[in-house]
Amino acid sequence: MQPGGxxxxxxxSAAIPPRHDQGSAMPTPAAATSPNAPSPGAASRLDxxxxxxxxxxxxxxxxxxxxxxxxxxxxxxxxxxxxIMWAIxxxxxxxxxxxxxxAMNFQISLSIYWVIGFxxxxxxxxxxxxxxxxxxxxxxxxVGMILxxxxxxxxxxxxxxxxxxxxx
Numbered sequence: 001m002q003p004g005g006x007x008x009x010x011x012x013s014a015a016i017p018p019r020h021d022q023g024s025a026m027p028t029p030a031a032a033t034s035p036n037a038p039s040p041g042a043a044s045r046l047d048x049x050x051x052x053x054x055x056x057x058x059x060x061x062x063x064x065x066x067x068x069x070x071x072x073x074x075x076x077x078x079x080x081x082x083x084i085m086w087a088i089x090x091x092x093x094x095x096x097x098x099x100x101x102x103a104m105n106f107q108i109s110l111s112i113y114w115v116i117g118f119x120x121x122x123x124x125x126x127x128x129x130x131x132x133x134x135x136x137x138x139x140x141x142x143v144g145m146i147l148x149x150x151x152x153x154x155x156x157x158x159x160x161x162x163x164x165x166x167x168x
Contacts, residue, residue, distance in 0.1 A: 106160040
């Protein structure tokens with residue numbers, strides 16, 4: 001406030017763009033207004049080397065569920081679901097074969113990490129390491145499975161972190 005009880009006049013800044021509710025329209029590119037324009041993510045997806053164009057809907061659905069078979073690992077049956085699904089359709093599609101191998105490798109890796117964590121937990125010295133390792137393996141499996149299922153459903157290849165690739 002100024003000494004007479006009045007506020008100074010606001011100074012307009014050229015760096016601040018007008019808001020939409022102030023009556024000014026934001027300019028739009030001509031391509032965005034065309035009904036035949038590609039979606040904003042289309043060009044980036046086609047340039048993505050991990051994206052597979054021209055997939056059948058069944059391939060995306062099948063690979064999504066193939067990754068979700070890791071949920072059976074929480075019930076004591078790791079690898080079995082992915083092995084069965086991969087064996088059934090591995091020759092029908094290169095996309096399914098790649099996702100199947102990746103899911104198998106990841107589930108085998110998680111099983112190995114779980115055995116190591118369990119063995120460390122049973123020893124007196126490694127109990128402080130084994131417990132956190134088992135928690136980390138659980139979180140890695142859950143997050144990795146969800147991210148892989150999403151990528152498979154989007155038509156993208158996916159590589160799990162911390163995965164020992166034994167099946168090539």
